[in-house]
């Protein structure tokens with residue numbers, strides 16, 4: 001969504017905005033977490049010559065548990081705030097979003113926040129036991145039939161013990 005800020009740059013005040021963002025094609029660690037439309041709401045305000053864009057993005061993330069792989073729905077309510085400028089006086093400052101003339105692409109501005117707003121992993125519950133790496137059983141549902149593999153040194157020891165029992 002493009003916002004023309006000419007008016008508030010010249011005369012002050014604020015400009016509210018509300019739009020829906022579609023990032024359903026965005027891939028993150030092999031999944032598409034933003035499967036649902038993202039509701040974005042906020043305003044650009046002129047605070048004594050300083051332009052500030054602020055607001056909130058809300059959606060339901062479609063992710064999966066990084067241990068057991070179960071699909072998860074996670075509510076995301078992400079606040080954001082950016083300083084805007086027509087020109088960059090300090091090239092080093094990447095906190096400031098540069099306007100294209102007096103126009104702000106609000107969707108672009110929020111997209112970065114949404115990408116950084118994702119966690120690198122999600123869990124279905126704090127103590128998810130994951131899956132057995134041999135048979136693939138979900139260990140939250142109970143133990144599997146696999147015998148735990150012995151440390152090779154322990155295996156030798158148990159062999160030795162067996163021989164000396166007889």
Ligand SMILES: [Zn+2]
Nearest residue numbers: 065068124128
């Ligand atoms: Zn899990």
Ligand SMILES: [Zn+2]
Nearest residue numbers: 132135144146
């Ligand atoms: Zn198993």
